[in-house]
Amino acid sequence: xxxxxxxxxxxxxxxxDPTRRAVVQRLGHGPASVRELAEPxxxxxxxxxxxxxxxxASGLIRTRKSGRVRTCVLDQDQLSLVDDWLAGQRDLWQAxxxxxxxxxxxxxxxxx
Amino acid sequence: xxxxxDLTLRRVIRAPREIVWNAWTKPSTxxxxxxxxxxxxxxxxxxxxxxxxxVTRMSEDGRTFVPHTDAIFIVVEEQSRLVFTNAIDxxxxxxxxxxxxxxxxxxxxxxxxxxxxxxxxxHGDPAARTRHEKLGFFDGWGSVTxxxxxxxxxxxxx
Numbered sequence: 001x002x003x004x005x006x007x008x009x010x011x012x013x014x015x016x017d018p019t020r021r022a023v024v025q026r027l028g029h030g031p032a033s034v035r036e037l038a039e040p041x042x043x044x045x046x047x048x049x050x051x052x053x054x055x056x057a058s059g060l061i062r063t064r065k066s067g068r069v070r071t072c073v074l075d076q077d078q079l080s081l082v083d084d085w086l087a088g089q090r091d092l093w094q095a096x097x098x099x100x101x102x103x104x105x106x107x108x109x110x111x112x
Numbered sequence: 113x114x115x116x117x118d119l120t121l122r123r124v125i126r127a128p129r130e131i132v133w134n135a136w137t138k139p140s141t142x143x144x145x146x147x148x149x150x151x152x153x154x155x156x157x158x159x160x161x162x163x164x165x166x167v168t169r170m171s172e173d174g175r176t177f178v179p180h181t182d183a184i185f186i187v188v189e190e191q192s193r194l195v196f197t198n199a200i201d202x203x204x205x206x207x208x209x210x211x212x213x214x215x216x217x218x219x220x221x222x223x224x225x226x227x228x229x230x231x232x233x234x235h236g237d238p239a240a241r242t243r244h245e246k247l248g249f250f251d252g253w254g255s256v257t258x259x260x261x262x263x264x265x266x267x268x269x270x
Contacts, residue, residue, distance in 0.1 A: 086235070089212075090119045093231055097123055099145035100229075104127035104135050 011078060014058035019043070020051050024060060027074035034063075034070045117235045126226040133191040133220055142168075147180065157202055161188050165202030182207065186215075194218040199236070212236055 015021055023037050038048040052072065055061045059078040064071050113120070125132055135141040139155035147153040147170045154177050157165035164185045169177035182202055187195035197215040201207040213236030221228035 086117070086119060089214075089233060089235065090121070093119065093121050093233060095148055096145065097121060097229065097231065099148070100132070100135055101123070101125045101127075103141060103145050104125060104131045 010058040014055050031071050031073045119233050121231040123229050124223050124225050125229045129191050129220050129227045132227045166196050167202045
């Protein structure tokens, strides 16, 4: 569970940009090549690739290269993390309270 | 309470109220539990009074610390209640924190077995941010809900 908030932060950060959100939305209709995805945007391919890398690092999309074509696919499981954001906050506070409890009931153990 | 946006947590902690309060309000102890291991937490400001700053940083590797909490206390009742929010940062500037705006209320009460510890966290409405974004004020994750709705619709129409 400790990994959960970090994963969520990555997803939120990735979705904090309108270009990346548009890419995620487009991939909701099915896989697409980087070239297809980049087409609607008036930015250079290297700039667009940065967005693709950010999305890939967050786990929201996966990419696969075949010859000269890089294809992107949406990871629905990772996107569902967003849906569960309140559950994520709950986990964070519960884990936090676990640690506080451990500290005040057994200071020696917690300080190790 | 709004069940879609708020969370509550209640637990009896087997330690006196004073100890639990101190674990919350002393930097050296707060640092020990505020973030999960192996992450390390460092308290920059813990000015436990109304309007006082609550600033922490966290580190993955123990060397580089990045901003984590930047909030202010709005209510402080000694050994009884702490309320803080990240809607205003420690410099009293209205803030747009990631991932979400929240107000946390921490209540400490006596219990036969120790402390009755009660947390209520009230979160901002992600949809409200979508409206802001449409007005051009805020380019954040508020439109996540919108993106999700778009995806769900795309799935449903297949």
